[in-house]
Amino acid sequence: MKNAAGIALCAVSLCLTSVSFGQQAVPTAPIRVWNCDIHDSGYGTPDSGPPAIFIVSCRNGANSGKVVVGSDALIQGLKATAGDLRGPSGSVIPSASVQVRYGVEWDGGIATSWGGIKGPDILLESPLETFPAASGGRCLVPVWVTVRVPNTANAGTYAGTLSIEAKGSPPVTVPVTVQVQDWTLPDSQNFRVWTEVIEQPETLSAEYNLTPWSEKHWQMIEKSFRLIRPTGSRVLYIPLISRTNYGSEETMVKWVKKPDGSYDYDFSLMERYLDTAVRTLGKPKIVGFIVWDVYLTALTQSSATAPAVEVKGNPGSYEWRESMFAKLLAERQGMGPVVTAFDPQTKQMEPLILPRYDDPKSTQLWQPLWDGVKSRMKSRGLEDAMMLAQLSDRRPTKAEIAFWDRVTGGVEWMSCSHHAWQWLSDTQVTKKQMDGIGTIGYTACALDFQYVLNPEKDEKERRYGWKKPMLHGLYWRFGTLNSSSLPWIRHELECNITGNQRGLAHIGGDFWPCFKNAAGKRTGTVTDRFPESYWHSLNVGSWLLAPGPDGPVGTVRLEVLREGIQECEARIAIEDVLTDPARRAKLGEDLAKRAQQLLDERQRNIWRSRGAQEDDFQKYGLVAQYRTMIYDLAGREGKWKNTAGPALQDYIKTAKWRDWQSGLFSVAGEVARKLGD
Numbered sequence: 082m083k084n085a086a087g088i089a090l091c092a093v094s095l096c097l098t099s100v101s102f103g104q105q106a107v108p109t110a111p112i113r114v115w116n117c118d119i120h121d122s123g124y125g126t127p128d129s130g131p132p133a134i135f136i137v138s139c140r141n142g143a144n145s146g147k148v149v150v151g152s153d154a155l156i157q158g159l160k161a162t163a164g165d166l167r168g169p170s171g172s173v174i175p176s177a178s179v180q181v182r183y184g185v186e187w188d189g190g191i192a193t194s195w196g197g198i199k200g201p202d203i204l205l206e207s208p209l210e211t212f213p214a215a216s217g218g219r220c221l222v223p224v225w226v227t228v229r230v231p232n233t234a235n236a237g238t239y240a241g242t243l244s245i246e247a248k249g250s251p252p253v254t255v256p257v258t259v260q261v262q263d264w265t266l267p268d269s270q271n272f273r274v275w276t277e278v279i280e281q282p283e284t285l286s287a288e289y290n291l292t293p294w295s296e297k298h299w300q301m302i303e304k305s306f307r308l309i310r311p312t313g314s315r316v317l318y319i320p321l322i323s324r325t326n327y328g329s330e331e332t333m334v335k336w337v338k339k340p341d342g343s344y345d346y347d348f349s350l351m352e353r354y355l356d357t358a359v360r361t362l363g364k365p366k367i368v369g370f371i372v373w374d375v376y377l378t379a380l381t382q383s384s385a386t387a388p389a390v391e392v393k394g395n396p397g398s399y400e401w402r403e404s405m406f407a408k409l410l411a412e413r414q415g416m417g418p419v420v421t422a423f424d425p426q427t428k429q430m431e432p433l434i435l436p437r438y439d440d441p442k443s444t445q446l447w448q449p450l451w452d453g454v455k456s457r458m459k460s461r462g463l464e465d466a467m468m469l470a471q472l473s474d475r476r477p478t479k480a481e482i483a484f485w486d487r488v489t490g491g492v493e494w495m496s497c498s499h500h501a502w503q504w505l506s507d508t509q510v511t512k513k514q515m516d517g518i519g520t521i522g523y524t525a526c527a528l529d530f531q532y533v534l535n536p537e538k539d540e541k542e543r544r545y546g547w548k549k550p551m552l553h554g555l556y557w558r559f560g561t562l563n564s565s566s567l568p569w570i571r572h573e574l575e576c577n578i579t580g581n582q583r584g585l586a587h588i589g590g591d592f593w594p595c596f597k598n599a600a601g602k603r604t605g606t607v608t609d610r611f612p613e614s615y616w617h618s619l620n621v622g623s624w625l626l627a628p629g630p631d632g633p634v635g636t637v638r639l640e641v642l643r644e645g646i647q648e649c650e651a652r653i654a655i656e657d658v659l660t661d662p663a664r665r666a667k668l669g670e671d672l673a674k675r676a677q678q679l680l681d682e683r684q685r686n687i688w689r690s691r692g693a694q695e696d697d698f699q700k701y702g703l704v705a706q707y708r709t710m711i712y713d714l715a716g717r718e719g720k721w722k723n724t725a726g727p728a729l730q731d732y733i734k735t736a737k738w739r740d741w742q743s744g745l746f747s748v749a750g751e752v753a754r755k756l757g758d
Contacts, residue, residue, distance in 0.1 A: 110154035111250040117149045117223060118733045119641065120567040122200035124149050124221040134226055134243065134257045137739050139746045140265040141232040142647050143311060145640050147184075148255055150222045150245060156212040158248035159183070161224045166259055169237035174230060174259065181243070183208050184223035184637065187627070191603060195594065195622055196560020203627040204635045227640065228259050236263035236750075262743060264654075264750030266647055270363045272313030273547050274574055274649040275554050275584030276642075277525065278625055279318065280305050280362075281592050282354075283328050283607045288595040288628050293331075294350060299357065301632045305591045306362035308626055308635050311643050314590075315366040317358050318470060319351055321450070322418040323432065325374045326471070326614040327621070328592075328607025331421040334450060336433055338424050346450050347423060348457055355461060367523060368463060369470035369495045370454065372418070372485060375406075376613040377437070378475045380414055397604065402615055409613035417443070439480035444488065451488050468522060472496035473616045479516040486518050493522030497556060497587050497619055500529050511551075525556040525586030527619065530707050532580040534688050536681050538702030545660065547578040547653050554586025562588060562623035562638060568732050570638055571645040572687045578649055579684055580703075589624035591633050648742060651749040652680060658752050668755050676748050683741050690732045 114132040117125030134146035150159065163179040184201030191198040201223050214220045226243055239259040246252040285301040286293045320329035333354060335347040358365060390408035394400030417440065422433035436442050458464045469485055469492050477485075485492070494515065512520045536543050555577055562570060577584055596605035608620055625639040655676050658664045665673050685698055704710050732738060 143229045145227040159208045166239035166241040168239035172235040178229045180227040182225045196564030262746035269313040277586040278314040320371040324611045336422045371470045405612040406615040438484040470495045482519040493520045497525040523552045534701040535698035542702035556587040558618045560622045571641040589621040591626045592624040692728045
């Protein structure tokens with residue numbers, strides 16, 4: 082496949098480093114099994130005591146524990162089997178609700194330009210025939226146990242076992258204990274913390290060398306949606322223009338040539354994508370129709386008079402990307418959006434460059450298409466979810482904004498950009514921010530985030546970001562959700578909703594680099610095919626899914642993020658009552674006070690796990706300037722979000738996080754019972 086710059090990229094199927102071992106006769110040795118905290122991104126230590134898994138959860142929750150299987154030789158025939166978990170009064174969590182997965186590292190590694198991913202991050206749903214040796218000659222395999230607690234389960238302690246066997250070794254039995262707290266997590270469709278995880282179907286077709294939109298491709302799209310569903314993300318993107326920053330080579334609505342030179346529109350692909358999402362992800366809260374990208378930027382100097390742009394640097398480097406973007410932008414001045422045309426005579430798809438939106442001919446081209454989109458959204462009950470995408474640090478001209486305002490009847494825009502000072506108010510929602518015409522209804526912002534370290538320092542500085550009327554999520558750049566410590570990932574959403582953001586935004590789902598070089602290194606994402614749509618540091622730089630042998634699978638980072646989301650929902654359930662005077666009064670002063678104290682201490686504990694010291698809590702309530710967070714608080718243990726220092730080690734070694742989790746779910750249950758919920 083070649084992009085506009087003539088750079089060839091080759092899609093290859095997954096080749097885990099261990100596959101070749103499965104084709105050889107290899108020696109085996111007895112296995113050992115030991116404990117390992119789920120936030121340890123490595124393999125723990127064999128001297129951690131007898132293996133046992135202890136999990137805290139709640140009704141309708143899903144939580145995990147893990148052990149590590151080790152051997153001095155390659156491990157063949159590994160299989161871990163979980164039984165039923167038996168609890169109080171004869172209640173049972175059936176084995177069908179217990180998922181066992183196997184951790185492996187990324188094949189070929191992940192470049193530091195995407196943050197790098199260390200350790201056994203990929204969670205395979207079936208074991209490899211042979212697991213390879215790690216550095217040092219030993220073979221190490223984390224075995225993850227994830228328990229999905231039925232929403233009808235009795236509270237109490239459940240016990241069962243995990244049986245682990247491997248070729249050449251006697252089986253090992255690991256006790257599994259699950260403490261179910263007396264609180265019920267809402268269904269993910271009803272989550273109030275905001276999490277946006279983006280599905281990208283073209284990664285899947287490239288990774289597995291599939292014909293786009295074949296039945297096999299659709300099966301993988303469904304799998305991605307199901308993996309994303311527990312996060313509560315309900316955001317879709319439908320490209321109405323092609324060659325976008327999100328990596329869409331073709332549009333989901335095809336322009337069908339008619340004999341008279343005009344066009345009909347084929348909506349079938351868009352409709353199936355919507356229906357697949359509703360069935361497997363859940364009802365979307367936002368469907369962003371991509372109608373603008375940075376390659377449409379109008380330069381102040383025409384290409385005829387502007388000096389030629391020289392492409393510099395090695396392909397893929399920062400210098401190359403910047404100069405290539407500038408060159409392509411200059412070359413396509415005066416051109417409009419690119420869409421996908423279908424010729425019924427030749428049965429071929431081809432790119433079609435349309436007039437710019439400020440051209441008088443554009444209305445007759447786009448109005449019937451939009452009317453068709455709107456009617457199909459309305460028939461699915463999704464009309465209110467419609468938004469226009471995608472703004473970044475570059476924006477459409479006033480004429481382009483006015484065009485789409487007329488065509489759509491005022492549909493709001495989605496934005497992903499730097500700086501959010503205009504969104505920081507927790508009481509005001511501004512309208513028509515775009516030249517007095519267009520309204521930004523959802524913004525993913527890098528920088529300008531606001532956190533609260535110590536909510537008791539000043540009551541006026543408490544924040545409830547989850548209540549914020551403006552839909553404003555924080556976007557972390559530079560692969561942050563790939564590279565950060567697992568405790569940081571777990572608690573980042575809670576740091577946002579106790580600050581001045583609704584949650585996290587612009588996170589990749591299946592956005593991993595699906596193209597490899599000859600050495601097997603992953604070198605490119607679907608976005609990299611279109612350098613004319615380069616967003617600089619705003620490109621999707623993190624992803625939470627991974628390529629398994631037969632389709633997308635989850636990751637360790639996705640699991641800890643999901644557990645953090647569940648804790649956010651428990652916190653919100655409590656704060657929703659504490660901030661409502663009438664309902665707070667029903668709790669009684671004792672419970673209300675205990676609940677607030679628990680939340681406040683939990684908030685400080687989260688920041689302690691990031692390296693905050695006690696003097697920071699005297700100094701900081703609301704941290705209003707993001708530079709304070711980056712340059713003052715970051716100095717304790719290296720970068721505060723990537724710490725490998727004492728705070729992280731204490732978090733993993735003591736497992737205090739489990740007590741915080743248990744106490745949170747317990748108090749959420751007390752509050753719900755007191756109100757009769």
